[in-house]
Amino acid sequence: MTARYAHLERSLGADLFAQVRSCKVLVVGSGGIGVEILKNLVMSGFGDIEIVDLDTIDVSNLNRQFLFRSKHVGMSKSEVAREVALQFNPDAKIVAHHGNVKEERFGVQFISKFDIVLNALDNVGARQHVNRLCLAAKKPLIDAGTQGYLGQTNIHVGRETACFDCEPKTENKRTFAICTIRSTPDKPVHCIVWAKELFKLMFGNAEESMLSGTEPDEDIADANKEESADPDANATNADAPSSAEIKEDQNKEKEIRSQIVEAVASRPSGDELDKDETVRAYARRVFDAVFDHEIRFKLQLRNGYKGANKRPTPLTFEEASSKADEDASGQQAGGLKDQRIMSLKECTDMFVDSVVTLLGPERRGSLGDMVFDKDDALTLRFVTAASNLRCHCFNIERKSLWDTKGIAGNIIHAIATTNAIVAGLQTLEAIKILAALKRVPVANATWRAPSASAEDTDAASPALTANSTAVWVAREPVGRGYLLQATGLPPPNPKCFSCGNALVTLSVDTSKFTFGDLIDRVLKGRLGVNLPSIMLDASELYAEGDGLDEDEVEFFEANKPKALADCPAGGIKEGTIVDVEDFSQDMKFKVLVHQKVYDAEENPDLFEVGGEEPVAKPDAKEDSEEKASADKAESSSDAPVRTQEVEAIMSTGKDGEELVAVASTVVSSSKRPREDGEKDHESEGSKRSKTDDEGAAAVVVSEIDLAGGAKASGDDDGDDDDVICID
Ligand SMILES: Nc1ncnc2c1ncn2[C@@H]1O[C@H](COP(=O)(O)OP(=O)(O)OP(=O)(O)O)[C@@H](O)[C@H]1O
Numbered sequence: 077m078t079a080r081y082a083h084l085e086r087s088l089g090a091d092l093f094a095q096v097r098s099c100k101v102l103v104v105g106s107g108g109i110g111v112e113i114l115k116n117l118v119m120s121g122f123g124d125i126e127i128v129d130l131d132t133i134d135v136s137n138l139n140r141q142f143l144f145r146s147k148h149v150g151m152s153k154s155e156v157a158r159e160v161a162l163q164f165n166p167d168a169k170i171v172a173h174h175g176n177v178k179e180e181r182f183g184v185q186f187i188s189k190f191d192i193v194l195n196a197l198d199n200v201g202a203r204q205h206v207n208r209l210c211l212a213a214k215k216p217l218i219d220a221g222t223q224g225y226l227g228q229t230n231i232h233v234g235r236e237t238a239c240f241d242c243e244p245k246t247e248n249k250r251t252f253a254i255c256t257i258r259s260t261p262d263k264p265v266h267c268i269v270w271a272k273e274l275f276k277l278m279f280g281n282a283e284e285s286m287l288s289g290t291e292p293d294e295d296i297a298d299a300n301k302e303e304s305a306d307p308d309a310n311a312t313n314a315d316a317p318s319s320a321e322i323k324e325d326q327n328k329e330k331e332i333r334s335q336i337v338e339a340v341a342s343r344p345s346g347d348e349l350d351k352d353e354t355v356r357a358y359a360r361r362v363f364d365a366v367f368d369h370e371i372r373f374k375l376q377l378r379n380g381y382k383g384a385n386k387r388p389t390p391l392t393f394e395e396a397s398s399k400a401d402e403d404a405s406g407q408q409a410g411g412l413k414d415q416r417i418m419s420l421k422e423c424t425d426m427f428v429d430s431v432v433t434l435l436g437p438e439r440r441g442s443l444g445d446m447v448f449d450k451d452d453a454l455t456l457r458f459v460t461a462a463s464n465l466r467c468h469c470f471n472i473e474r475k476s477l478w479d480t481k482g483i484a485g486n487i488i489h490a491i492a493t494t495n496a497i498v499a500g501l502q503t504l505e506a507i508k509i510l511a512a513l514k515r516v517p518v519a520n521a522t523w524r525a526p527s528a529s530a531e532d533t534d535a536a537s538p539a540l541t542a543n544s545t546a547v548w549v550a551r552e553p554v555g556r557g558y559l560l561q562a563t564g565l566p567p568p569n570p571k572c573f574s575c576g577n578a579l580v581t582l583s584v585d586t587s588k589f590t591f592g593d594l595i596d597r598v599l600k601g602r603l604g605v606n607l608p609s610i611m612l613d614a615s616e617l618y619a620e621g622d623g624l625d626e627d628e629v630e631f632f633e634a635n636k637p638k639a640l641a642d643c644p645a646g647g648i649k650e651g652t653i654v655d656v657e658d659f660s661q662d663m664k665f666k667v668l669v670h671q672k673v674y675d676a677e678e679n680p681d682l683f684e685v686g687g688e689e690p691v692a693k694p695d696a697k698e699d700s701e702e703k704a705s706a707d708k709a710e711s712s713s714d715a716p717v718r719t720q721e722v723e724a725i726m727s728t729g730k731d732g733e734e735l736v737a738v739a740s741t742v743v744s745s746s747k748r749p750r751e752d753g754e755k756d757h758e759s760e761g762s763k764r765s766k767t768d769d770e771g772a773a774a775v776v777v778s779e780i781d782l783a784g785g786a787k788a789s790g791d792d793d794g795d796d797d798d799v800i801c802i803d
Pocket residue numbers: 104105106107108109110128129130131136137153175176177178196197198199202451490792
């Protein structure tokens with residue numbers, strides 16, 4: 077044994093250390109948590125590691141993803157992480173994969189070759205996917221997520237402990253009425269959401285932008301409602317507008333909306349796009365339409381901006397361009413460039429310049445398909461400039477690029493220390509699991525690995541996780557005054573459709589909800605299915621993936637716009653059971669559909685998964701077995717939580733300093749006290765809250781879900797496609 081490893085061997089004991097050297101570990105994700113894990117693994121002697129990441133290095137990663145330097149910007153995260161980690165320990169064998177873990181090549185067969193899998197991902201969809209691969213391959217998964225100062229690690233082992241899906245991941249949302257966004261903003265976030273909609277209108281899928289419609293806003297429409305509901309009151313109130321006047325206002329409102337849409341549509345095309353002056357004139361036309369004309373015009377309407385706290389002020393291009401020196405108020409002396417509040421002139425220049433670049437030769441190819449991405453500096457500049465200009469009009473404080481990025485991407489900025497803590501904990505858990513898996517004794521530990529037996533070591537057994545802990549990283553000391561709280565691992569949830577083989581109930585209005593929505597919003601968006609096949613009785617209604625012929629694809633695509641009830645094979649209605657299978661996740665389950673009509677205001681999703689009533693599974697035998705195991709599991713979950721002396725793992729104190737530092741803070745465990753109704757690490761801002769005006773229309777902004785550790789919008793990048801507009 078080389079001197080490099082002497083301390084590790086003394087700490088872990090020769091047998092366990094030999095296992096550490098030879099076991100195969102997969103790390104999924106090479107971002108904030110992943111690079112920390114990789115460093116910990118190589119420093120702890122792990123000798124056979126593979127790492128998967130789909131992304132390339134962005135400048136914004138450099139502040140915390142310490143393996144990366146500015147020279148690496150644009151390069152593959154997994155490959156650079158490998159290269160730099162090898163400098164810490166050239167003995168390690170590291171294989172880097174640049175790709176999406178959902179790709180076929182990383183399927184169950186790939187996962188099967190590893191002893192342990194560590195998740196270091198930032199979105200629920202990918203974490204669900206890896207969870208299912210690990211369930212299928214019977215491999216222990218050590219998962220983690222952080223949200224600012226808060227963090228959590230969790231261990232999922234086969235069907236012996238709760239899997240990642242056992243606790244349903246709810247989408248945490250903030251809801252804004254559409255009229256708040258379009259007419260009566262009073263917070264920066266309202267203007268930022270509006271600016272993202274303007275971006276969509278100008279460069280993305282315009283039809284999906286809430287600014288594309290020409291219908292009048294709530295304030296105008298409401299006046300109409302009030303008037304028609306109480307004609308007598310109107311007759312006696314001389315100031316009340318007549319229905320003819322209201323109609324007139326509504327038409328004017330429509331007119332100004334059309335003008336905005338027209339201004340946006342007046343985009344130069346062909347050779348015109350290469351003329352700087354022409355493109356700048358276009359940017360100015362849009363500027364005039366949205367920051368000046370709309371406001372000026374609407375102020376003249378009887379009910380224009382009636383609901384606004386303060387009446388807005390139109391902003392002319394000349395005025396904005398001349399205000400270079402004002403508003404340094406928010407500027408912190410010596411602050412970073414991106415963290416200062418820009419002047420109106422800077423915002424105006426940034427607005428025009430970003431339009432020019434977005435229509436420039438490099439970007440114009442994706443016109444109509446562009447999507448705002450908080451990590452794309454150009455789209456962020458557009459949204460920051462536009463939202464600040466609107467903030468000015470509505471007397472709302474402006475925000476820096478940095479703050480706008482946080483609000484627009486619904487992110488809580490990551491903290492390197494929290495990432496380092498959870499990565500340290502994951503590494504410790506990997507060692508504990510390994511000891512149990514390989515049934516090797518651990519030197520100096522107060523806990524013991526299970527003794528060897530003739531049992532199949534591949535099958536998960538309760539003993540495998542007897543010493544494992546889920547750990548919560550808190551911001552303030554909790555329990556006995558520690559920042560880390562360890563708990564035992566919960567048993568599987570018998571109602572989990574991933575590991576419990578349970579029936580999923582879906583309540584939905586089958587006469588309106590489309591089959592395409594079932595695929596995209598329910599199966600992929602909510603349940604994390606990767607490549608769904610859908611069967612109704614013996615008919616295949618849908619499938620994805622390779623090997624489909626043209627006729628099949630045509631038939632499947634033709635089903636998508638149909639309402640569920642109108643689907644082939646008798647339709648999907650109350651009581652229908654649909655079979656869903658995902659070969660890429662080696663998972664199948666049944667969905668029982670219930671007919672239910674939702675009010676968009678109360679449930680903007682227009683569907684619910686789960687349901688109050690427990691639904692019996694079709695197979696009665698399996699059902700009773702499941703119940704018996706659930707009862708058993710439930711009773712064990714009531715047992716007092718074990719005390720975990722995690723620091724004992726490295727009690728000689730001669731191993732990696734960082735691991736010891738982490739271990740020494742995890743002293744004992746008790747069940748983390750939860751307040752009524754509290755979700756795992758749900759942050760204040762992530763609780764669903766309705767704004768003051770609970771109008772018929774709503775905008776829903778998905779937020780970060782720490783239990784999921786990521787933005788819960790369901791898309792893989794997890795960021796930006798998260799504003800849902802509901803009329
Ligand atoms: N499906 C996936 N397959 C492979 N890697 C993934 C997948 N989804 C996410 N990742 C990777 O997981 C990592 C998560 O790291 P992190 O949370 O630090 O995010 P980031 O993208 O690096 O930073 P930020 O989102 O804050 O800009 C990222 O490097 C991301 O590319």
